[in-house]
Amino acid sequence: MAIPLIQQFRVGAYLVKQRLKGVERFPMVLMLEPLFRCNLACSGCGKIDYEDSILNRRLSVQECLDAVDECGAPVVSIPGGEPLLHKDIAAIVSGIVARKKFVYLCTNALLLEKKLDQFTPSPYLTFSVHLDGLEAEHDRSVAQKGVFKRAVSAIAAAKAKGFRVNVNCTLFDGASADTAAQFFDFATNELGVEGVTVSPGYAYERAPDQQHFLNRQRTKSLFRDIFRKGKGKKWRFSQSSLFISFLAGNETYRCTPWGNPTRNVFGWQRPCYLLGEGYASSFKDLMEETEWDRYGTGAYEKCADCMVHCGYEATAVADTFAHPLKALKVALRGPETEAPMAAEIPLEKQRPAQFVFEGLVKRLSEKLAAE
Numbered sequence: 001m002a003i004p005l006i007q008q009f010r011v012g013a014y015l016v017k018q019r020l021k022g023v024e025r026f027p028m029v030l031m032l033e034p035l036f037r038c039n040l041a042c043s044g045c046g047k048i049d050y051e052d053s054i055l056n057r058r059l060s061v062q063e064c065l066d067a068v069d070e071c072g073a074p075v076v077s078i079p080g081g082e083p084l085l086h087k088d089i090a091a092i093v094s095g096i097v098a099r100k101k102f103v104y105l106c107t108n109a110l111l112l113e114k115k116l117d118q119f120t121p122s123p124y125l126t127f128s129v130h131l132d133g134l135e136a137e138h139d140r141s142v143a144q145k146g147v148f149k150r151a152v153s154a155i156a157a158a159k160a161k162g163f164r165v166n167v168n169c170t171l172f173d174g175a176s177a178d179t180a181a182q183f184f185d186f187a188t189n190e191l192g193v194e195g196v197t198v199s200p201g202y203a204y205e206r207a208p209d210q211q212h213f214l215n216r217q218r219t220k221s222l223f224r225d226i227f228r229k230g231k232g233k234k235w236r237f238s239q240s241s242l243f244i245s246f247l248a249g250n251e252t253y254r255c256t257p258w259g260n261p262t263r264n265v266f267g268w269q270r271p272c273y274l275l276g277e278g279y280a281s282s283f284k285d286l287m288e289e290t291e292w293d294r295y296g297t298g299a300y301e302k303c304a305d306c307m308v309h310c311g312y313e314a315t316a317v318a319d320t321f322a323h324p325l326k327a328l329k330v331a332l333r334g335p336e337t338e339a340p341m342a343a344e345i346p347l348e349k350q351r352p353a354q355f356v357f358e359g360l361v362k363r364l365s366e367k368l369a370a371e
Contacts, residue, residue, distance in 0.1 A: 002195025002237055002238045002239075003195070007102050011102075014074045015028075015318075019321075026258070027258060028074070028260065028314045029073055029314070030067065030073040030075070030076045030260075031079060032059075032064055032076055032079075032263055033080060033264035034064055034264075035055075035058050035080055035083070036054060036055050037082065037085055038081045038082040039108070040108055040142050040143070040147070053365060053369065054361070054365060054368075057265040058086055058265070059264070061088045061091045061095065064092045064096075064263075067283070068101060070282065073101075073261075074102060075103075075104070076101050076104070077103075077104045077260075079273075080106065082111070084107050084111040084112065097122050103125050104126050105125070108129070108130045108151065109129045112127065113157045113158075116157060116161055116163070119163070121163045123164070125163065126166055126194065127163055127165045127166075128197060128238075129168070130151070130168055130169075131148065131168070131169055131183075132169055132172075133169065133179060134148070134182060134183050135149065137175075155167075166193050166197060167191070167197070168198075169183065169196055169197065169199075170201050171200055172200075173218060177222060180222075180226045184196060184226075185235075188233070188236055194236065195237055195238035195239075196235065196236065196237050196238060197237070199309045199310075200219040215305045216304070219305075221249075223244075224248045224335075228337045239309060239313055239316075240320050240327065241320070241331040242316040242319050242326070243309060243316035245336065247307060248336065249342060250341065251316070251342055252345065253315045254296050254315065255315060256318070257271045257272035257295055257311055258290075258314075259314025259317075265368075266279045266364050267280060268281070268286040270286065270290050271295045274306065274310065275303075276357050277357065297347070297350075298345040298350055299350055301347075302353045304350065
């Protein structure tokens with residue numbers, strides 16, 4: 001099972017608690033970025049294109065644990081950058097696990113085998129290894145040969161020591177249903193990982209390559225083609241069945257940006273993990289002062305093509321809670337691939353994009369330097 005029963009139970013109990021308390025907006029997954037520095041330079045990444053003064057910054061162990069406590073989400077995803085470059089990453093993970101939060105440590109796995117002994121296997125810890133396809137596709141994605149083989153070796157080593165491992169995969173424009181299906185077969189049957197976290201690429205404002213991100217219609221068509229080829233193959237995804245169905249165009253969802261709040265070296269990022277248009281000094285300020293209605297598909301031009309899990313998984317989880325039989329049907333039968341797609345959100349009233357990130361980063365860099 002891609003998501004362990006204990007995690008399903010604890011997340012479900014958390015969701016029920018929020019509903020009973022009448023809380024309208026609450027986090028499901030904390031995106032904790034302790035650094036932006038990475039040992040790869042992927043063309044689709046918008047997290048590494050900073051000056052060295054920013055790339056050299058780190059959140060301390062205490063800052064990370066304070067963010068976990070302040071946010072209260074039951075799941076913590078640790079992306080980057082490359083988290084294993086942080087000298088205190090084992091202490092950060094240990095502190096989160098001690099709080100009985102479920103940790104997904106996202107890594108390109110170049111350092112994983114070397115650092116495995118710093119960690120202890122736990123049902124609360126999953127290594128989420130970045131693989132954007134089979135060897136040719138992945139090595140091209142990360143712009144370096146040999147990375148796929150090292151990642152596969154690290155996955156085997158981690159599994160041999162009793163760690164939970166999944167893979168996270170981003171599909172870009174140009175991906176084919178055949179190669180994606182072959183990769184999901186490989187991940188399920190040969191790698192034997194717990195599951196696959198899959199998402200369509202989204203055009204980060206600062207990403208070096210802006211030409212290979214999927215638009216919304218292309219995303220739906222691609223995933224329908226992939227899931228047709230997956231009928232009966234029992235691929236395991238580390239996501240809700242309704243999010244998978246959403247990717248195939250079967251749900252009209254609006255994103256839930258507060259479901260996956262981000263804490264990084266600048267503070268609490270507004271409005272979401274993918275868009276940086278401001279920062280709050282506290283989680284409380286993020287939730288109470290962000291103008292959430294100004295963002296999302298149909299509301300903001302930058303969000304028009306986004307179908308990424310960090311925006312829509314929380315929406316799908318809420319829908320699962322509201323309609324469990326619908327979610328169970330998709331889980332048992334797989335997503336619909338032949339019926340007409342669900343209605344799309346109209347874009348006529350979306351406000352135009354504002355490209356404010358460069359100026360924002362400059363101001364924040366000056367502030368950090370002064371401090």
